[in-house]
Amino acid sequence: NAGVMQNPRHLVRRRGQEARLRCSPMKGHSHVYWYRQLPEEGLKFMVYLQKENIIDESGMPKERFSAEFPKEGPSILRIQQVVRGDSAAYFCASSPRQTPQETQYFGPGTRLLVL
Amino acid sequence: AQSVTQLGSHVSVSEGALVLLRCNYSSSVPPYLFWYVQYPNQGLQLLLKYTSAATLVKGINGFEAEFKKSETSFHLTKPSAHMSDAAEYFCAVRQETSGSRLTFGEGTQLTVNP
Numbered sequence: 001n002a003g004v005m006q007n008p009r010h011l012v013r014r015r016g017q018e019a020r021l022r023c024s025p026m027k028g029h030s031h032v033y034w035y036r037q038l039p040e041e042g043l044k045f046m047v048y049l050q051k052e053n054i055i056d057e058s059g060m061p062k063e064r065f066s067a068e069f070p071k072e073g074p075s076i077l078r079i080q081q082v083v084r085g086d087s088a089a090y091f092c093a094s095s096p097r098q099t100p101q102e103t104q105y106f107g108p109g110t111r112l113l114v115l
Numbered sequence: 116a117q118s119v120t121q122l123g124s125h126v127s128v129s130e131g132a133l134v135l136l137r138c139n140y141s142s143s144v145p146p147y148l149f150w151y152v153q154y155p156n157q158g159l160q161l162l163l164k165y166t167s168a169a170t171l172v173k174g175i176n177g178f179e180a181e182f183k184k185s186e187t188s189f190h191l192t193k194p195s196a197h198m199s200d201a202a203e204y205f206c207a208v209r210q211e212t213s214g215s216r217l218t219f220g221e222g223t224q225l226t227v228n229p
Contacts (some may be wrong), residue, residue: 004158033215042205042219043159056215091158099167100147100209103219106158 002027004107005074012113019079019086022109025094032068032075033104035090049075050098082114101103117142121220129228132182132184134193136223138180138206141187142164149217150180159205165189176200201227 005024013019023031030051035043045059049069060067064082069075079086090109093104122137125149140194147166151159163174170182171189204226207217 006158031215033217035217035219042221043217045216045218048215057218093159099214101164103149103161106151106160108146108156108158111156 004092004105006090006092006107008073008110009108010111010113012115013082014115015083016081017030019082019112021077021079021090021092023075023077023092023094023107025075025092026096026105029094029105029108031095031098032069032094033076033093034075035091035093037109039088039090043091055098079112082112084114087112087114094107103105116208116209117146119206119218119220121223122205123223124221125226126194127191127226127228130198131136131195134146134178134191134196134200134225136204136206136225138189138220139187140160140189140205140208141204142208144210147209148180148182149199149209150174150178150189150191151205153203153222155202162191162204173202194201194215196225196227197224198229201225 011079032049036044037043038056047060047067048056089109091109093106095102118141120139150162150163153159163172165182173179178193203222205222206220
């Protein structure tokens with residue numbers, strides 16, 4: 001059973017460009033979570049999605065950020081008009097159920113660098 | 116609201132020595148607690164988790180943690196450090212009323228000296 005897959009692993013963008021980060025959950029997992037890790041900090045929750053639904057986006061910046069998890073295909077985190085402060089590692093996690101004791105399995109992350 | 120505090124952003128031990136990484140939580144309801152390890156340029160791997168079944172939890176790679184409600188702590192220990200234990204360790208909390216999110220501490224970087 002392959003783990004959570006994320007691509008690209010590294011992404012370089014210039015200010016003002018768009019960044020698209022992809023996440024394929026583990027097989028059988030229908031719950032996806034995105035977290036952001038700024039340099040020298042812990043992970044901060046951004047958004048929780050199930051297939052075709054955004055369940056909790058309370059951690060998402062109000063502007064420029066969006067996420068989706070379509071019926072077919074990976075989950076996408078989209079950042080429009082990137083700024084230097086968006087430089088961070090973005091991690092996706094998945095779980096088979098949404099219960100508090102359920103383990104979230106993390107992907108290797110996408111490291112975004114904005115020049 | 117829930118939060119996690121990890122005391123000591125950097126911990127250094129000698130190979131073979133005891134590893135103790137501290138985690139204190141703040142939660143208004145019984146929490147679920149997790150320890151994850153992150154190796155350089157990799158994702159997070161679950162070491163162990165507390166889900167109220169037993170206060171002493173054993174995890175992978177010889178790590179264990181004890182939930183102490185009176186001290187609101189969930190410290191991570193390993194009797195004898197190995198060079199391969201060098202990594203960053205994150206404590207996280209989740210509770211019934213917070214929905215799906217994990218709330219992470221700031222992390223502790225563990226260095227193991229030969």
